[in-house]
Amino acid sequence: MRYPWQTVAWNHLIARRGSLPHSLLFHGRKGIGKLDFAYAFAQSLLCREPAADGTACGQCPACNWFTQGSHPDLWVIDPERETEAGEDEEAKPVEKKAGGPIKVEAIRELADFVNLSSHQSGLRIVLIHPAEAMNVQAANALLKTLEEPTPGTLFLLVTHQLQHLLPTIRSRCQKLPLPSPSREQAAEWLAAQGIPDAALYLAQAGYAPLAAAQLADEEGQGRRRSFLEAISVPAKLDPIGLAESLKGADLGEVVNWLQKWIYDLMSLRLAGCLRYQTDFDGALRTLANKARMAELLAFHRELTAVRRTVGHPLNSQLVLEQLLFSYRNLTRAP
Numbered sequence: 207m208r209y210p211w212q213t214v215a216w217n218h219l220i221a222r223r224g225s226l227p228h229s230l231l232f233h234g235r236k237g238i239g240k241l242d243f244a245y246a247f248a249q250s251l252l253c254r255e256p257a258a259d260g261t262a263c264g265q266c267p268a269c270n271w272f273t274q275g276s277h278p279d280l281w282v283i284d285p286e287r288e289t290e291a292g293e294d295e296e297a298k299p300v301e302k303k304a305g306g307p308i309k310v311e312a313i314r315e316l317a318d319f320v321n322l323s324s325h326q327s328g329l330r331i332v333l334i335h336p337a338e339a340m341n342v343q344a345a346n347a348l349l350k351t352l353e354e355p356t357p358g359t360l361f362l363l364v365t366h367q368l369q370h371l372l373p374t375i376r377s378r379c380q381k382l383p384l385p386s387p388s389r390e391q392a393a394e395w396l397a398a399q400g401i402p403d404a405a406l407y408l409a410q411a412g413y414a415p416l417a418a419a420q421l422a423d424e425e426g427q428g429r430r431r432s433f434l435e436a437i438s439v440p441a442k443l444d445p446i447g448l449a450e451s452l453k454g455a456d457l458g459e460v461v462n463w464l465q466k467w468i469y470d471l472m473s474l475r476l477a478g479c480l481r482y483q484t485d486f487d488g489a490l491r492t493l494a495n496k497a498r499m500a501e502l503l504a505f506h507r508e509l510t511a512v513r514r515t516v517g518h519p520l521n522s523q524l525v526l527e528q529l530l531f532s533y534r535n536l537t538r539a540p
């Protein structure tokens with residue numbers, strides 16, 4: 207995908223798609239969507255029926271292979287975003303891995319790919335991200351490939367640390383700066399993603415919207431975990447205190463956590479397995495043994511009713527307090 211603030215850069219690049227150099231180096235700040243831009247461009251080049259503005263059709267066989275990560279003419283070296291075939295696609299955008307350096311072996315493996323003739327369109331694309339992760343040997347190996355370009359092969363390098371690349375690599379690639387969004391554009395985009403307190407996260411992330419989205423996501427995970435920890439032992443639950451500590455929180459978000467929690471409890475009762483809160487497996491199993499199905503269902507209905515009122519002006523702290531009292535009663539002895 208590409209982002210609203212990338213439209214000008216995109217249009218310039220698409221206009222040149224007939225006369226591309228053999229290597230492009232996308233650079234710009236961290237967290238502004240450079241990698242997504244590079245992927246979108248690669249997909250556009252491999253797509254059989256891109257739209258007039260260059261957007262890949264998303265439906266042709268080439269696009270299908272591309273989105274499944276199995277296009278035979280695309281080779282990706284990305285220690286931060288390695289997805290094995292069959293991995294959960296939903297986990298991809300914000301997936302975080304330690305990363306690590308790109309080693310010379312990874313570049314040597316390229317040679318076979320580059321020297322094969324292309325399977326489909328006559329074009330092969332190599333995407334390397336983050337390019338600054340190449341160690342010296344890897345960079346030197348890549349340099350050899352760049353110095354003797356194979357016709358029909360396009361290298362797309364992505365970096366936010368241009369100065370950490372070997373000067374010889376930099377000079378072999380055509381550099382393409384990607385813009386950061388204005389603060390307004392960034393805030394607008396984050397808000398459209400449904401992220402509350404967008405301004406706060408943006409400021410923390412230095413106005414890099416993707417980094418801000420990741421921060422918001424991590425904070426959301428932290429809030430979710432501490433809430434679930436607080437309710438995982440109902441006997442210790444203090445409904446008034448917990449509701450008080452969640453003053454000003456998004457009631458919809460809390461109800462959503464509770465709904466998934468109850469869903470898991472019911473699923474454990476009925477099928478012996480859980481779906482959402484795999485990180486609370488032990489606590490949920492203990493609870494599921496104590497809870498009674500009829501009461502779980504009743505509480506589920508209560509949650510659904512509250513869900514409908516979310517967004518209406520009412521005292522969310524009181525509503526939450528009431529919910530937590532009902533919840534605590536679930537596992538009480540009859």
Ligand SMILES: [Zn+2]
Nearest residue numbers: 253263266269
């Ligand atoms: Zn397509």
